[in-house]
Amino acid sequence: MVDTPTVQVLTGLTVPEFEAEMQLMTQALGVSCGSCHARGNFASDANPRKLAARRMLELTTTINRQFFPDYKPVADESRLGRVTCFTCHQGDTRPKTHP
Template sequence: MSAFMPIKQERIYKNLKVLPKDISKEDLGTVMDGFKTSLGVKCNYCHAPSETEKGKLDFASDAKPEKGTARMMMLMTAKINKKYFHIKDVKNPNAILPVSCITCHNGNERPKTLDPATL
């Protein structure tokens, strides 16, 4: 190995239960940005404060129930998309878009529901 070749180190995140354990920093950022946009929240909505570093978040912690809910919702949307939305060509303008967080949340922490009696 040449001394000039940098050694690529894989980023290993702790406590990933739904996302791939070898997810890239860029892909993880994209997923987290999607949550923030879809729910209109910031990182501390799901991630607990660090007990050892003031002002930082403990991304591996499961202390907040919202993180567990996010995991369940990711599994739910994946199951819905696998069962009902078999997209072969996403460039096809007639393709049905898969279900994602924003489908129901529309920028709100909790999806808004309508009372059927008022429809």
């Protein structure tokens, strides 16, 4: 389990599940791990984009808990639920605002 004080939202996941969520976030935003993380220290909150991403994790888990509580992710889907980072971001750091 990944339950250190610096993991505040993605708690209760196995290590492989946690690593998969990091991979999915990377793909959803079209960035690399180093875009959010301070060099050589994943636990550090020094990078403001990591803090933005944690707020987004809160937003996403809140939406899923409130509106899609019965959704059960299968296989390699995100553990976050029906709505994921990709739902809005679609490969970009800034989601499109209009068609």
